[in-house]
Amino acid sequence: MPTLTLREPPTVPLEAETITPDVTAGLTLDAVRALPVYHGKRKLTVGDFFTVAGEPGESIELHGDLTRVKWLGKGMTRGAIHIHGHVGMHLGAYLAGGRIDVTGNAGDWVGGEMSGGMIHVRGNVGGQVGAAYRGSASGMSGGTILVEGNAGIELGMRMKKGLIAVKGKVRDFAGLQMKGGTLVLMSGAELRTGAWMQRGTIVSLAPLRLLPTFAATCTYSPTFLRVYARHLAVHGFTLPLAGYTRYAGDSSAFGKGELLVYTTPQ
Amino acid sequence: MKNRADLIIYWGGNPAECHPRHFTKYTIMQKGRFIPNGRKGRTMVLVDIRETPSAKAADVFLQVRPGKDFEVLTALRAVVKGQRVDAAAVADTGLSLDQLTDLANRMKACRFGVLFFGMGLSMTRGKHMNSAAALTLAAELNAFTKFVAMPMRGHGNVTGADVIMRYTTAFPFGVNLSRGYPRFNPGEFSTIDLLVRGDNDATLVLGADPGATMPQPAIRHLSQTPTIVLDPKVTHTSRLAKVHITTAATGITAPGTVYRMDEIPLPLKPPLVGPYPTDEDVMRRIREAAERKAHIAA
Numbered sequence: 265m266p267t268l269t270l271r272e273p274p275t276v277p278l279e280a281e282t283i284t285p286d287v288t289a290g291l292t293l294d295a296v297r298a299l300p301v302y303h304g305k306r307k308l309t310v311g312d313f314f315t316v317a318g319e320p321g322e323s324i325e326l327h328g329d330l331t332r333v334k335w336l337g338k339g340m341t342r343g344a345i346h347i348h349g350h351v352g353m354h355l356g357a358y359l360a361g362g363r364i365d366v367t368g369n370a371g372d373w374v375g376g377e378m379s380g381g382m383i384h385v386r387g388n389v390g391g392q393v394g395a396a397y398r399g400s401a402s403g404m405s406g407g408t409i410l411v412e413g414n415a416g417i418e419l420g421m422r423m424k425k426g427l428i429a430v431k432g433k434v435r436d437f438a439g440l441q442m443k444g445g446t447l448v449l450m451s452g453a454e455l456r457t458g459a460w461m462q463r464g465t466i467v468s469l470a471p472l473r474l475l476p477t478f479a480a481t482c483t484y485s486p487t488f489l490r491v492y493a494r495h496l497a498v499h500g501f502t503l504p505l506a507g508y509t510r511y512a513g514d515s516s517a518f519g520k521g522e523l524l525v526y527t528t529p530q
Numbered sequence: 531m532k533n534r535a536d537l538i539i540y541w542g543g544n545p546a547e548c549h550p551r552h553f554t555k556y557t558i559m560q561k562g563r564f565i566p567n568g569r570k571g572r573t574m575v576l577v578d579i580r581e582t583p584s585a586k587a588a589d590v591f592l593q594v595r596p597g598k599d600f601e602v603l604t605a606l607r608a609v610v611k612g613q614r615v616d617a618a619a620v621a622d623t624g625l626s627l628d629q630l631t632d633l634a635n636r637m638k639a640c641r642f643g644v645l646f647f648g649m650g651l652s653m654t655r656g657k658h659m660n661s662a663a664a665l666t667l668a669a670e671l672n673a674f675t676k677f678v679a680m681p682m683r684g685h686g687n688v689t690g691a692d693v694i695m696r697y698t699t700a701f702p703f704g705v706n707l708s709r710g711y712p713r714f715n716p717g718e719f720s721t722i723d724l725l726v727r728g729d730n731d732a733t734l735v736l737g738a739d740p741g742a743t744m745p746q747p748a749i750r751h752l753s754q755t756p757t758i759v760l761d762p763k764v765t766h767t768s769r770l771a772k773v774h775i776t777t778a779a780t781g782i783t784a785p786g787t788v789y790r791m792d793e794i795p796l797p798l799k800p801p802l803v804g805p806y807p808t809d810e811d812v813m814r815r816i817r818e819a820a821e822r823k824a825h826i827a828a
Contacts, residue, residue: 275731279709304731305708332729351716372717391717398714437659456600456656476605477620499775515613 265321266296268314272458276304277352278313281335283360285343292320294316299456328349331371337364340371340381353390359407367487372416378426380407384499391416391435394428402443404428410499414481420447423464427492429501439466442521446492461514461521465494467503469526478513478523486524531678533562537640539575541664542599543648543682546584552682553587557644573636577602578650592633600656602630603663607670609634638674645679652681658716664816683791687737690789732756734765736809741766749826760809777809784808 266288279302286295297311310316318325323344330336330351337345339358347355350368359378366383375383376397389411395418396403403423414432421440424493427448434453442464449457452470459475467489485506493503504526511523531538538557545552546596553559561568576588577599585591594602601623605615609630617627637643647664654660661681668679683689692702699705701714717723721740724730725748734751741749742765753770761768762779778784783804787795807815 277729302709305710339729376714436656440659456659459600459604459659474616474619475601476615476617476623477608477613479614479616514604514608515615516607518611519613 265318265323266293266316266324267318267325267327268296268310268316270314270326270330270333273329274303274313274332274334277333278303278333280310280333281338283310283324283326283345284337284340285324285345286340288320288324289322289343290320293317296320303480334371336457337362340364350387356381369413374411375389375404375409377403377405378407378409379405382408382412386412388413388432389415389430392418392421394419394426395421396423404445407444408495410496410501419446419453423447425431427495428516429496429499439464439521441517442466443459448492448501448503458514458521458523460517462467462518463520465522465524467508467524467526469504471527472523472525474523477515477519478511479515481510481512483507483509483527489524531642531644532556532560534564534642534676535562535644536565536571536775537573537643538638539577539637539643539645540584540588540682541577541645541647542579542654542660543646544578544582544584544650544653545646545648545682546587547582548648548684549682552646557646558587573640575633575636589635590636591631591642594623597655598623599651599654600663603660603667606630606634607663607667610638610667610671611675637671637677640675640677642673643668643671643677645677646682647679648682649684678776680792687788689791689793690787690795692739693793693795718771722748725749728755729732730755733758735759735761735767735771736813737739737761739765739767741768743772762806775812776806777812778804778806780809 267376281300293316297316299308299310301310325346327348329349332352335350335354337356344363347366351356351366351370353371354373354376355370356364356378357376359375359381361381364383365387367503369387370385370389373392375394388484393415394404394409403421404426406426409428409512411430415430415434416438417435418439418440419434420428423441423445424443425445427446429448431450433451434449436455437459438453439458439461442461444464447466451466452468452472454477457472458466489505493505496503508524508526513521553814558574559571565571574588575590576585576594579594579596605620610617612685620627645664645668648741651660665679668677671677699712701712704714704716704719706713706719722744728751732755757771758773759768759771760775760777762777770773780786781798783802785800786798789795
């Protein structure tokens with residue numbers, strides 16, 4: 265497994281979409297060092313910023329303060345990236361397979377428009393997790409994003425499929441314009457959850473302040489949640505199986521979305 | 531809109547005080563080709579969080595609670611489409627469902643409606659999504675009648691900056707050219723976010739005063755990194771800048787073009803002669819000097 269250690273944080277953002285197992289798998293360490301990265305407008309190499317050690321392989325380990333390092337694991341289809349520390353924007357954008365683990369925080373656009381694979385962030389994440397890029401019709405279309413900390417605005421914006429689960433607090437516009445897929449909010453969210461959603465499911469274990477365009481329909485215990493509960497339990501996310509109130513919306517949009525808000529049994 | 535608009539809505543703005551000529555020159559007071567009775571032929575609606583002097587001019591004044599514009603606009607979109615909304619949640623915005631229904635009916639019944647939205651909408655919680663809500667509402671109303679939405683801009687010639695960026699890069703703001711082609715991503719490449727995160731190592735400020743309006747971390751980053759200001763006068767930003775180049779004031783000692791809020795370009799003729807170079811002149815000379823330096827280095 266090649267181990268990349270950032271010598272010192274770059275002064276301006278470093279765009280390092282070449283650091284993915286798809287690119288590095290067949291390369292020698294010297295070839296990895298020679299891979300191009302963009303420091304601002306300058307085209308430099310991985311070796312200019314990172315010390316590269318270990319054996320060539322299907323997974324990559326990264327160390328150091330990567331807060332300004334963007335696009336790590338872009339479009340990867342296999343293997344794994346282990347990040348020890350904080351990481352910058354667009355982590356695992358267009359991810360199609362494989363697995364990314366982060367011990368610290370991650371920036372905005374984690375898993376933007378991903379279609380498969382799994383991203384697990386132990387710390388906080390920024391906004392637009394699993395979202396659609398500007399001008400794009402739909403966000404993530406598959407895969408799983410797990411966040412142990414808090415998440416920023418527009419979580420899962422325009423997502424079409426897949427699962428995002430957040431343990432901490434989530435800010436405004438979670439599930440904005442959602443077209444499908446599932447959001448699990450273990451500590452609820454701030455305002456405007458599910459705004460303009462067309463389809464899809466948002467599960468919240470804390471009460472939510474809803475938009476006027478959502479209507480309570482019933483209390484029920486959806487069977488499909490068992491599947492999600494089993495999938496999430498492996499990663500330490502515990503979902504109760506019963507006691508949800510279902511809200512339908514957003515009636516200003518297509519209106520086939522559902523919000524399942526857990527109500528503590530009396 | 532002077533000739534045709536029979537429904538004028540101002541949302542989160544105070545044109546009576548901030549755009550004093552707007553009423554008389556473009557909207558409610560003018561007699562238009564298809565609005566022969568002028569003011570009597572038009573309906574004006576004002577939506578704001580407090581009763582400003584503009585409310586006197588309005589036929590209908592709707593007072594929303596601060597930070598509830600997105601909720602009102604979203605509910606309005608549902609009401610316009612005949613969808614169900616929760617009356618209790620609507621009441622939480624400061625308006626009743628009857629008021630919303632009345633406004634929706636006026637919007638659908640008018641021949642040509644205009645929604646002007648101000649900084650009360652675009653600069654409060656929700657920001658770009660509030661503007662998106664206003665624009666989406668106007669777009670969807672075109673299923674019933676002709677309807678447009680237009681922002682009420684704050685400072686001089688901000689529209690001009692948007693227009694030029696749009697026709698040179700295809701995007702109005704938040705553009706990054708570092709990879710050799712334009713990339714657009716507000717939040718990542720927009721000025722405030724770049725400065726707050728400290729992502730840039732130098733700043734060129736052209737005809738703006740971020741030092742007066744931006745949040746404290748952004749100002750701190752401006753003062754800690756090389757900042758170059760081109761401005762006719764001393765500003766908050768020029769005080770913390772490394773370099774301040776005094777330029778001619780456009781429209782006073784330099785010719786130029788300003789874009790009106792509706793993107794109409796207006797040429798300016800300078801009445802006076804001044805000693806300072808124009809912004810364009812300075813930028814061209816900086817570019818030429820940089821090219822010479824690059825040439826020598828190569």
